[in-house]
Amino acid sequence: MSDPLPLFARRMDQMRPSTIREILKVTAQPDVISFAGGLPAPELFPVAEVRAAADEVLAEHGSRALQYGQSEGYPLLRGWIAEEMARRGIKAAADDVLVTNGSQQVLDLAGKLFLNPGDVVLTENPTYLAAIQAFQTFEAKFVPVPTDEHGLIPEALPELIRQHRPKFLYTIPNFQNPTGITLSAARRQALARIAAEHNLMVMEDDPYGKLRYRGTEIPPVKHWDEAGRVMYASTFSKTIAPGLRLGWVVAPPEVFSRMLILKQASDLHTSSFDQLVAYTYLTRHDQAAHLEKIRRAYGERYEVLDGALRSAMPPGFSWTKPEGGMFLWITGPDQLDALELLQRAIRNKVAFVPGRDFFPAEGGRNFLRLNYSNATPERIREGVGRLAALCRG
Amino acid sequence: MSDPLPLFARRMDQMRPSTIREILKVTAQPDVISFAGGLPAPELFPVAEVRAAADEVLAEHGSRALQYGQSEGYPLLRGWIAEEMARRGIKAAADDVLVTNGSQQVLDLAGKLFLNPGDVVLTENPTYLAAIQAFQTFEAKFVPVPTDEHGLIPEALPELIRQHRPKFLYTIPNFQNPTGITLSAARRQALARIAAEHNLMVMEDDPYGKLRYRGTEIPPVKHWDEAGRVMYASTFSKTIAPGLRLGWVVAPPEVFSRMLILKQASDLHTSSFDQLVAYTYLTRHDQAAHLEKIRRAYGERYEVLDGALRSAMPPGFSWTKPEGGMFLWITGPDQLDALELLQRAIRNKVAFVPGRDFFPAEGGRNFLRLNYSNATPERIREGVGRLAALCRG
Known part of the structure; x- marks a missing residue:
């Protein structure tokens, strides 16, 4: 025994x-x-609009909404998200969009894709608690990046990269959880440049970007990402509702294809029903x-x-x-x-x-x-x- | 560079x-x-019944159906599942039930909970392809258990356990995917006994058990699991619809509490909307x-x-x-x-x-x-x- x-x-x-x-x-x-x-x-x-959307979906596409779907996500929803990406200043085709169970699942997939035990993730300090948990699942080591009231300080990165060889940097540039701090436009540009120069992958988590109530919108880091080093995650949890558990990631092709395999192994795909309901709601009602x-x-x-x-x-x-x-x-x-x-x-x-x-x-x-x-x-x-x-x- | x-x-x-x-x-x-x-x-x-359920849920519990929920799952659905477990011959309280994104996610959580790189999982040979993928994510080593037309042969297990020290045995006892083979009642009892005696954890995957069209129902391995060695997973994918991505696992307390932490880190929780819709459908319509x-x-x-x-x-x-x-x-x-x-x-x-x-x-x-x-x-x-x-x- x-x-x-x-x-x-x-x-x-x-x-x-x-x-x-x-x-x-x-x-x-x-x-x-x-x-x-x-x-x-x-x-x-x-609620009323989602109710109407759910009713329409089941009346007109019932079998499809209840059947297994593609691991990538519902094609029309991926198309809508690609258009939304353009509105945020990110060039992406529907084929670059992977639909996930909230953006939390993107963190799980990023951990799976990149992290061997002991691998370093650079983070803001403090950072999102559930991101720490997601990366801890893969035995990450965390190295904080110096920050001030404008967010992380990109100039500190080259030395941290040299010293720790991080697998990626995790950042929430808009209204960060927990601090509410926003990374300035100049720093986003600098971050994209440093990522390209030093081959640093960046996990940009943007759940709150659409919730700006004052000041001027700033394009995402991914907007300046010509080198294909940034994975951009967002969610419908704060704009429609979190109970639908719908998020997404836009990632460079070599990352996308591997995250897709991991998504399939994790749970086959995200709820077909929730995806069709969200798509129908988004196309029937004025989001602005x-x-x-x-x-x-x-x-x-x-x-x-x-x-x-x-x-x-x-x-x-x-x-x-x-x-x-x-x-x-x-x-x-x-x-x-x-x-x-x-x-x-x-x-x-x-x-x-x-x-x-x-x-x-x-x-x-x-x-x-x-x-x-x-x-x-x-x-x-x-x-x-x-x-x-x-x-x- | x-x-x-x-x-x-x-x-x-x-x-x-x-x-x-x-x-x-x-x-x-x-x-x-x-x-x-x-x-x-x-x-x-x-479809019509799910449509009525979705409408009822959003008319009467709209905010709750669209809000964040507990990582464990929607309490009333967990209660319904506990009663269903009793119908299948398994003693379980609502608190023993973890709701997941289809039963595929249970495999991901089991991999996360048990597997270090190189750890051995015992499986039927052949076995479910997506289980192989789920456990490969955690760099499992697979060791096949000898099988015949009545499923895996329990007598072969003690020697395999001694030799390979497996983290768990993965089995689909009812109408296995891919073979359609069913594990006999005698072998299920023997498996439960050997699991207890040799401290072998068993991941019992039962997506198809309710789809018996001839012969006599056989209780799950978990029915004979007095030692708390069996994790039992099932799903609504084959009885309601797969597009809702609703599955569950019933596990011993020390496994349950850890799987819950991993579920939270993976995607916070399963769609509140889908869970409320499924619960409402299940309580309004004759499942039999x-x-x-x-x-x-x-x-x-x-x-x-x-x-x-x-x-x-x-x-x-x-x-x-x-x-x-x-x-x-x-x-x-x-x-x-x-x-x-x-x-x-x-x-x-x-x-x-x-x-x-x-x-x-x-x-x-x-x-x-x-x-x-x-x-x-x-x-x-x-x-x-x-x-x-x-x-x-």
């Missing part, structure tokens, strides 16, 4: 349940005002008007949050000024322990996510991530009042 | 596009009679009557196929007698090259899948897999006529 517990793979030594997950469970009671989640505002989902509604609401909520913080937070706390997206990032005094603050906050019926888990390498005890897309202005004001009282504590 | 091509992970050295995929492209023309695919009959999809319709149709198609083969195939060819499922397996004369036969078959407007790719280790030039779920009796007779003429040479 051998050991009674199964012998799990080495990767499981690092994989831990997400802290956010645990926090979200605690904060699910309706009397807790939660800035902790990352949920889009459900009252802005186009719908997005404008979301942008206005999130912009208003951000202003309320920023205003409430300015009037209530004690000295020693500062925060980012995002121009879009769903998150704002607070830096507290050096001695702040955000995890300890959270415990007191929950007792006072307000919640946030402590920043530590967003740092792939080290540090980050004195940071808070606040989500503002999923609460009304009234609850935002009330919640900040409770939080600020504790910080003044 | 380094190499201009990105440095892919080692696993990509083994990953190849599926031959079936390429064949399916060639055989998509309507004048080709194809036994090559693995598609359920679309005319039996409950619907399944009976599918079983009758597939049973009839099998009889037609078997009858046509008996009257037309030359000596030297034999085939399995499945009691359910969607596939039948032909063994040709030793000198047959099924790949070469396929090339001639396609020129004569009939197609099948050559058996070779289903053998994880070696051999298999003289085998053919025939699917009979996705063609009418008339086309089956005509297709066998064309195929037999080529075999008679």
Whole structure:
């Protein structure tokens, strides 16, 4: 008889349940005002329009919507996405588009495609928690790129590349999760140039780009990617609805063909039904008007949050000024322990996510991530009042 | 400047596009009679019922159906699945059920959870092609278990376990893909006993169990799994429709909790919309009557196929007698090259899948897999006529 517990793979030594997950469970009671989640505002989902689209799809293409489909994705949806790419400043044909289960699955596929155990991924610091988890699945080593209020600093890359030979750089250039910071146009150009010169693959993750409520739109890094070094991922989760689990990646051919094999091995393909419903919804309804509604609401909520913080937070706390997206990032005094603050906050019926888990390498005890897309202005004001009282504590 | 091509992970050295995929492209023309695919009959999809369910879901639970959901799956659907498990002879609570993107994703999660490069997976020989691909993603080594017409031979396992220390055994006990063979009740009991005694994890994949058109139902291996060594996967792809991409796994707690973390890192969760639609469909409509319709149709198609083969195939060819499922397996004369036969078959407007790719280790030039779920009796007779003429040479 051998050991009674199964012998799990080495990767499981690092994989831990997400802290956010645990926090979200605690904060699910309706009397807790939660800035902790990352949920889009459900009252802005186009429910009636999706209902009409679902009905049309099943009335007219029922067998196709319910049958196995191509691993690449539904051809008409891939075509729509290619046109959307053009609107974002990216040249892509339908054949360059791989449809995935949300953009999270793109991270899984990128990990599968590139990472042997111990391989280095360059990331912003802090970065998206679930990207850390996705790449940890493949035993990645994380090396943070120096950042400031305009995002990562491209000039730091050549030395990091020389030193660590990273498999790719992972970046969220628009309204980053968790900081809300946007990478400047000049830095995007520089990043594309350095990627070409140093043969650095870049995983550009852009879930929030369409949620800009002020300032001027900046083309994606992929816009400047003449060398074919950038994989660009995005999603319908923030523009239609996350429950459909629809994302995509546009990638250079040698990456695309291999990601396709991995997609097939992972789950054959993404829901035919959801893809046909999304395509029908997108072609029947004015996206610009719908997005404008979301942008206005999130912009208003951000202003309320920023205003409430300015009037209530004690000295020693500062925060980012995002121009879009769903998150704002607070830096507290050096001695702040955000995890300890959270415990007191929950007792006072307000919640946030402590920043530590967003740092792939080290540090980050004195940071808070606040989500503002999923609460009304009234609850935002009330919640900040409770939080600020504790910080003044 | 380094190499201009990105440095892919080692696993990509083994990953190849599926031959079936390429064949399916060639055989998509309507004048080709194809036994090559693995598609359920679309005319039996409950399109009207799913349409009513989708409408109800969006009318009454629109925000929830379109919002992020739990990685575990939609609680009510997990409850329904737990009850279905009881009907199949498996004790499981809703909390033991993880909802996935088809049962294919369970294979990905099992690979992630257990496999370090070079780890051994025991399989039937031949076995499901996409399982080979899923486990190859994690650089598995495959060791075939001796099989006969009643499935794998449990008595062979202790020596294989001693010799290879496999991470798990992968088996499809009901109407196996590709052979159509069913593992006998006695062997299932023996397998469960050996798994307990030798601490062997078993991945029991049961996509076809509900498609039995003759003979008596046999409980799953998991039914006899008192030691908690069996992970049981199944799917709605063959009973509702594959386009919804809904599958599940029931696993022992220490496996479940880790698969959940991996599911979250892979794609956060499975489509909320599809899960609510499936749950609503399942609770509003009589499953027994619907399944009976599918079983009758597939049973009839099998009889037609078997009858046509008996009257037309030359000596030297034999085939399995499945009691359910969607596939039948032909063994040709030793000198047959099924790949070469396929090339001639396609020129004569009939197609099948050559058996070779289903053998994880070696051999298999003289085998053919025939699917009979996705063609009418008339086309089956005509297709066998064309195929037999080529075999008679």
